[in-house]
Amino acid sequence: MSDVPTITGATRLFAIVGDPILQVRSPQVYTQAFAQRGIDALMIPAHAKPERFEQTIAGLMALGNLDGLLVTAPYKVAMLKFADTVGSRGQRVGAVNALRRMADGRWHADMFDGEGFVSALQKRGVPLRSARVLMFGCGGAGAAIAVSLADAGVAGIHFVDPNHAQAAPRVQALGAACPSCRMTLGPAGTDGIDIVINASTVGMRSGDGLPAPLDDLSSSVAVGDVVLSAGFTPLIAFAQSRGCPSVTGVDMHAGQTEALLAFLLEANAAQTR
Amino acid sequence: MSDVPTITGATRLFAIVGDPILQVRSPQVYTQAFAQRGIDALMIPAHAKPERFEQTIAGLMALGNLDGLLVTAPYKVAMLKFADTVGSRGQRVGAVNALRRMADGRWHADMFDGEGFVSALQKRGVPLRSARVLMFGCGGAGAAIAVSLADAGVAGIHFVDPNHAQAAPRVQALGAACPSCRMTLGPAGTDGIDIVINASTVGMRSGDGLPAPLDDLSSSVAVGDVVLSAGFTPLIAFAQSRGCPSVTGVDMHAGQTEALLAFLLEANAAQTR
Numbered sequence: 017m018s019d020v021p022t023i024t025g026a027t028r029l030f031a032i033v034g035d036p037i038l039q040v041r042s043p044q045v046y047t048q049a050f051a052q053r054g055i056d057a058l059m060i061p062a063h064a065k066p067e068r069f070e071q072t073i074a075g076l077m078a079l080g081n082l083d084g085l086l087v088t089a090p091y092k093v094a095m096l097k098f099a100d101t102v103g104s105r106g107q108r109v110g111a112v113n114a115l116r117r118m119a120d121g122r123w124h125a126d127m128f129d130g131e132g133f134v135s136a137l138q139k140r141g142v143p144l145r146s147a148r149v150l151m152f153g154c155g156g157a158g159a160a161i162a163v164s165l166a167d168a169g170v171a172g173i174h175f176v177d178p179n180h181a182q183a184a185p186r187v188q189a190l191g192a193a194c195p196s197c198r199m200t201l202g203p204a205g206t207d208g209i210d211i212v213i214n215a216s217t218v219g220m221r222s223g224d225g226l227p228a229p230l231d232d233l234s235s236s237v238a239v240g241d242v243v244l245s246a247g248f249t250p251l252i253a254f255a256q257s258r259g260c261p262s263v264t265g266v267d268m269h270a271g272q273t274e275a276l277l278a279f280l281l282e283a284n285a286a287q288t289r
Numbered sequence: 290m291s292d293v294p295t296i297t298g299a300t301r302l303f304a305i306v307g308d309p310i311l312q313v314r315s316p317q318v319y320t321q322a323f324a325q326r327g328i329d330a331l332m333i334p335a336h337a338k339p340e341r342f343e344q345t346i347a348g349l350m351a352l353g354n355l356d357g358l359l360v361t362a363p364y365k366v367a368m369l370k371f372a373d374t375v376g377s378r379g380q381r382v383g384a385v386n387a388l389r390r391m392a393d394g395r396w397h398a399d400m401f402d403g404e405g406f407v408s409a410l411q412k413r414g415v416p417l418r419s420a421r422v423l424m425f426g427c428g429g430a431g432a433a434i435a436v437s438l439a440d441a442g443v444a445g446i447h448f449v450d451p452n453h454a455q456a457a458p459r460v461q462a463l464g465a466a467c468p469s470c471r472m473t474l475g476p477a478g479t480d481g482i483d484i485v486i487n488a489s490t491v492g493m494r495s496g497d498g499l500p501a502p503l504d505d506l507s508s509s510v511a512v513g514d515v516v517l518s519a520g521f522t523p524l525i526a527f528a529q530s531r532g533c534p535s536v537t538g539v540d541m542h543a544g545q546t547e548a549l550l551a552f553l554l555e556a557n558a559a560q561t562r
Contacts (some may be wrong), residue, residue: 023316025309025334036298037354043296060333061298063353075348080336081310 021280023058029081030280032061033073033095034088039277041269042086049277057083059073073098077115077123084116084280092127092156100124108163108193111156114279126279129157130164132272133213133240136263138168139271142238145169150209152176152227153216154201157242159190161215166194170211173197176204176228177216204228206237212255213240219249226250235259242268296331302354303553304335306346306368314495315359315540322550330356337364346371350388350396354543357389357553365400365429372398381436381466383472384429387552399552402430403437405545406486406513409536412544413439415484415511418442423482425449425500426461426489427456427474430515434488435463439470443484446470449477450489477501479510485528486513492522499523508532 032042038061046059063084064072069091076082077098087095092111096102099115103126106112112125137144147170151158154177160175174191177183183201188279191199204227206212218227220243233239239255244265248256297417305315319332335358337345349355349369360368365384372388376399379385387399410417420443427450435446446463450456456474464472477500479485487502491500493516506512512528517538521529524538528535 021447023320023331023333025305025311025313025316027316027334029333032298038298040298040379043298043300058296058331058333060296060302061354063293065351065353068351072348072351074409075345075351078338078348080338080343081334133341145401 021118024056026056027081028055028057028083029079030057030059031076031082031217032059032086032088033062033064033076033091035064035066035069035090036089037063040088042088045246045273046086046277046280049273053281055281059086067091068098069094077117082117084114086276086280087113087115092129095125099123102126105130105160105163105167108190109156109159110189111160112265113160114276116280116282127160127163128272128275128279129160130162131275132268132270133161134164134168134265136267138239138240139267140238140261140263142261142263143218146171146210147210148208149173149211149213150176150204150206152212152214152218154186155215158213158215159186161213161228162190162197162199163194166190166197170197170257173199174205175199175201176208177201192265195276201211204230206230206233207274209237211238211240212249212251213242214249216244219243219251219269224250226254230254233258236264239266240268297329299329299389300354301328301330301356302352303332303357303359304349304355305332305359305361306337306349306364308337308339308342308363310334310336310361313361316470318546319359319550319553321548322539325548326554330398332359337418339363342367350390355390357387359549360386360388362378362389370397372396375399378403378433378436378440381463382429382432383462386433387549389553389555400433400436401545401548401552402497403435404548405541405543406434406515406536406550407441408544409540410484410511410513412540413511413534415534415536417484418472419444420483422446422476422484422486423449423479425477425485425487425491428488431486431488432459432463434486434515435470435472436467437461439467443470446472447482448472448474450474457538467555479504479506481502482510484511484513485524486515487522487524488515490516492516492518497523499527503527506531506533511535513541514538517542529551531560 025063050057100122106127109127117123187201239262323330373395379400382400388398460474513536
């Protein structure tokens with residue numbers, strides 16, 4: 017640590033739960049954000065091993081001075097059962113990435129993985145109302161972004177996923193949960209598309225290319241990629257070469273931090289008053 | 290917090306467990322000590338509520354990135370059952386105030402409450418070998434100090450405790466556990482005494498006086514008091530007026546910190562290699 021933290025017996029705790037945990041950046045990001053707001057609280061890394069997951073979470077939630085949890089892989093679905101109430105996005109996605117202790121002691125959970133992406137697109141000036149979206153990947157990230165995009169008013173989302181058998185019931189469930197947004201599954205194609213989003217893992221490994229050929233991509237199409245990368249992912253590099261507005265995994269995380277802070281600190285206010 | 294801590298996913302955790310927890314100073318003291326040694330670790334406050342004590346401790350001990358626990362009231366006896374192995378002092382006192390995870394994953398516990406006091410007496414140059422001790426109070430603090438004094442070679446400890454029925458079996462058990470040191474229980478008296486120690490709560494409340502009349506106290510008698518006080522406790526003030534060497538609750542805590550750090554960081558070394 018570059019600075020010596022001043023922790024007291026009164027310092028409140030938040031924890032980010034995952035396996036592995038070494039890679040998470042939330043402890044630094046949120047602890048600094050708490051300090052900037054004058055809040056005496058830490059975000060600690062909590063390494064929950066799969067074979068002791070339930071015991072670990074039950075113990076953390078029993079701590080009298082812990083006010084909230086963030087959740088990363090592989091526990092976003094498993095964490096649902098620890099929540100007393102689940103927000104609308106978490107219910108529709110079927111997974112949560114944040115829980116807070118409410119004033120009455122019960123735990124409320126919700127999913128914010130899509131909120132950062134929508135916020136980043138909005139900051140980039142990308143119109144969302146009635147937009148048509150091409151989404152690569154229908155896993156947890158794709159589902160979370162789809163629900164947030166539906167809430168923001170997009171007209172339709174067309175999913176492309178190589179695992180069609182697994183994706184089909186998910187897309188159907190998302191469509192049923194978001195009746196205002198038409199959700200479809202099928203081959204890639206940019207015809208009539210306003211926004212292209214990669215919510216698959218393509219681009220994580222060096223040597224990866226685009227999630228699909230996008231030769232006819234117009235410069236008016238906004239492009240987003242959930243993959244966190246030190247440089248640009250192949251998709252973002254391609255979008256920039258075409259002059260498309262783009263949103264990166266880093267932008268997505270920045271947008272999510274604000275939404276998560278607001279969620280967690282509502283709990284903090286309830287606990288400390 | 291006056292400084293913004295830099296916590297990462299790799300930061301190791303230690304926790305101090307108690308109820309209440311607001312008053313503990315270990316988070317600040319140990320987190321600073323870790324940083325001074327270049328160790329990326331935090332001591333977090335962990336508020337374990339009595340009705341969820343076992344669940345809380347089991348969860349903390351299941352965390353893959355937590356390497357040790359300190360224990361404060363009221364859990365020093367209850368924590369014994371969570372240890373796989375218990376050091377000699379912890380066994381004889383029947384309580385522990387520190388646990389560390391060993392390289393093989395098992396948890397080792399011991400009691401250090403007496404070590405700080407003995408270390409503080411030694412730093413003050415008080416001879417312990419063959420010394421005769423008058424000890425007020427035979428609760429957890431008194432028992433821990435008695436065991437550490439016995440290990441340091443004192444010849445005898447005479448306990449004074451108003452709750453004779455509760456104290457008698459304790460003193461007997463301590464005597465059996467420390468055969469080299471004669472442990473007795475009875476009325477106060479400073480005849481032949483080299484060291485007077487207050488391990489009772491007398492002196493905690495304003496208006497408290499001495500634990501017993503000590504009018505005939507010689508200036509050669511060393512005096513110690515476990516009670517933590519912003520100023521001097523009545524006993525320490527009296528000792529100083531007599532010119533006696535003295536050791537305060539603050540000295541005791543300082544001496545204990547070094548011993549506890551060495552104990553906890555053995556665990557840290559095992560985990561991070």
